[in-house]
Amino acid sequence: MAPPLSPAKFADVLRAEGLVVVEVGDWEHHNRNAKGPWGPMHGVMIHHTVTSGSARTVEICRDGYSGLPGPLCHGVITKDGRVHLVGYGRANHAGLGDGDVLRAVINETTLPTDNEAGTDGNRHFYGFECENLGDGEDPWPTAQLLAIEKVAAAICRAHGWTERSVIGHLEWHPGKSDPRGFTMASMRGRIAKRLGAKPQTPTLPEPTKPVVYLSQLAAAARSNPKVKGTPITYVGVRFVETALVNAGLLAKVRLDGHFGEDTVAAYAAWQRRLGYRGDAADGIPGMASLTQLGDKYGFTVVA
Structure with missing residues (x-):
């Protein structure tokens, strides 16, 4: 047993x-x-x-x-x-x-x-x-x-x-x-x-931060705002929402694991904080802006 x-x-x-x-x-x-x-x-x-x-x-x-x-x-x-x-x-x-x-x-x-x-x-x-x-x-x-x-x-x-x-x-x-x-x-x-051998040491650097997948996050962001039905959820959204709360851009009561309208608006504010304007500040995560958010608030971004 x-x-x-x-x-x-x-x-x-x-x-x-x-x-x-x-x-x-x-x-x-x-x-x-x-x-x-x-x-x-x-x-x-x-x-x-x-x-x-x-x-x-x-x-x-x-x-x-x-x-x-x-x-x-x-x-x-x-x-x-x-x-x-x-x-x-x-x-x-x-x-x-x-x-x-x-x-x-x-x-x-x-x-x-x-x-x-x-x-x-x-x-x-x-x-x-x-x-x-x-x-x-x-x-x-x-x-x-x-x-x-x-x-x-x-x-x-x-x-x-x-x-x-x-x-x-x-x-x-x-x-x-x-x-x-x-x-x-x-x-x-x-x-x-x-x-029959002793364990070897890692050959790759071991990540110590939570992992957020950009493709999943962007899909969640695009599908939730102003769309009827069940919103797409993805565990990585919580890491991003928590970061936006810590950045003072999202109310803590909106931390729900859904990349809804409030989260899109908060992420757009993060993009503007980084200097993005117009369509570049649409609230849909991109690699550069998401990586900067992760570096500052403790998660790793993978494409």
Whole structure:
């Protein structure tokens, strides 16, 4: 029996393995626990996303889509090797799979061929989605493959598992093909070697500030003002709204996670403060103005 690691421990063991970890909003409390149990944990499952673009990939994996609510995994491994934590608890990533495969993972024996789908995998596996189109042609950069290796080894190390506790989605559910572009046998070989070695230090600078994705923020800003219906929300809006409150441009009572008319007006005032005029001060965040806001009030901007 392996109870789930705490969110703090989960992030710590990844960093201890030398990974660059990006914490996305309230990931520690974002889960599907209301839909069923989570744990005991038996393994790590690797997926590919069939998406391109890191910001879009992280957003989809955090929020999900029509018919499949997020989170769709616990961590997103982007092509640059960063691990974006988007949820913690039960997540919609594994679905139903083969009970014989689960028993082999628990016993750390040779995997049987998956030929049925009747066992709940969301309950028992940590899930990592990896940014890749999954067409067999989209490349897997060295940094990304190394991050997959490190992620799996870190969790195995924390639970006392071997590399046999790491599987691909294609080994769990008949008909699935992910991850496509490398073999899980080769990845388990890498993980086994790493488990016999000491953790390495990070090769990339580790961000210490919250991350705001410009593309998501601009989309939220464009869609909310004067538009009827449910406004688009994005966790990064709160960081920006808080910065605008601290800058004295937005009333604290308007800090609601929606980039509504008041937030657009406040952001336009920030743009004017920076010297923008006319259409350049339209309240829609741009890279230069948002970066200056982040530098001053403590968040990192990613395109």
